[in-house]
Amino acid sequence: MLRTQPRTALDWVTVIRQGISSAAVDALAQTLRLSKSELAVALGIPERTLARRKRESTLNSEESAKLLRLARVVERAETIFESLEAAIGWLKSPSAALSGATPLSLLDTDVGAESVMDMLGRIEHGVFA
Numbered sequence: 001m002l003r004t005q006p007r008t009a010l011d012w013v014t015v016i017r018q019g020i021s022s023a024a025v026d027a028l029a030q031t032l033r034l035s036k037s038e039l040a041v042a043l044g045i046p047e048r049t050l051a052r053r054k055r056e057s058t059l060n061s062e063e064s065a066k067l068l069r070l071a072r073v074v075e076r077a078e079t080i081f082e083s084l085e086a087a088i089g090w091l092k093s094p095s096a097a098l099s100g101a102t103p104l105s106l107l108d109t110d111v112g113a114e115s116v117m118d119m120l121g122r123i124e125h126g127v128f129a
Contacts (some may be wrong), residue, residue: 005032005039012044016064016068017061017063018058019064020063020068021057022057022059022075023057024067025054025059028067028071030110032074032091042070042104042107042108043108044066057108066108071105073107073113075100076117076120077090077103080120080123091103091104103116
């Protein structure tokens with residue numbers, strides 16, 4: 001999906017600024033077993049905008065950053081739960097530690113994503129989450 005494989009955090013900045021291929025949206029939706037509508041909500045990007053970007057073939061930098069944020073959380077959850085299936089299940093399940101929200105529902109904002117990543121860190125270290 002990416003034109004080049006970023007090696008460092010600064011390489012990711014370049015990728016985001018250039019825009020990620022809109023094909024990555026479809027790939028992530030398929031991986032997470034989400035409808036386009038569900039993915040649009042998780043990203044905080046209107047569904048019509050995602051449809052327009054598909055025609056244009058590239059996300060803008062803000063949309064690319066949101067897509068990358070979601071992908072990074074999924075990757076972290078998969079690492080911690082040692083399975084993509086378990087990670088997806090966790091992301092879609094309400095959590096008392098998140099006031100009953102699902103982790104996926106919080107990823108449309110930076111603060112929400114940070115809260116989810118913090119919770120994953122606590123789970124990884126065996127701290128009650």
